[in-house]
Amino acid sequence: MKEQITRKIFNGLIYIHILHHGKVEPFYGSWMIEELKEHGYSVSPGTLYPILKSMVEEELIEKEDINVNGRIRKYYKTTNKGDKLLQELKNNLKEIFNDMSMK
Ligand SMILES: [Zn+2]
Numbered sequence: 001m002k003e004q005i006t007r008k009i010f011n012g013l014i015y016i017h018i019l020h021h022g023k024v025e026p027f028y029g030s031w032m033i034e035e036l037k038e039h040g041y042s043v044s045p046g047t048l049y050p051i052l053k054s055m056v057e058e059e060l061i062e063k064e065d066i067n068v069n070g071r072i073r074k075y076y077k078t079t080n081k082g083d084k085l086l087q088e089l090k091n092n093l094k095e096i097f098n099d100m101s102m103k
Contacts, residue, residue, distance in 0.1 A: 014051060019086040022061050022078035052076060060085060
């Protein structure tokens, strides 16, 4: 198991990822797991779904049931509140990157 702080940092990056992709287009859970894998994060459903649930509770993303070929799938998309947070986070990240490239 990863150390506590390392895990917190990576979780933060996962949140940013979710906000970003949910803004581009609605996604479903297993798609996000694959997407994160491509970025080098191995996230199990047991980790992802509680994150999605807490983000829905905080109204950063919203859940929608969509019928895909007769099968109901839960899609998630970023809300206006989530989008505002995403913009703030992006600005913070830009500042951090500027800071680091000065060194
Ligand atoms: Zn991505």
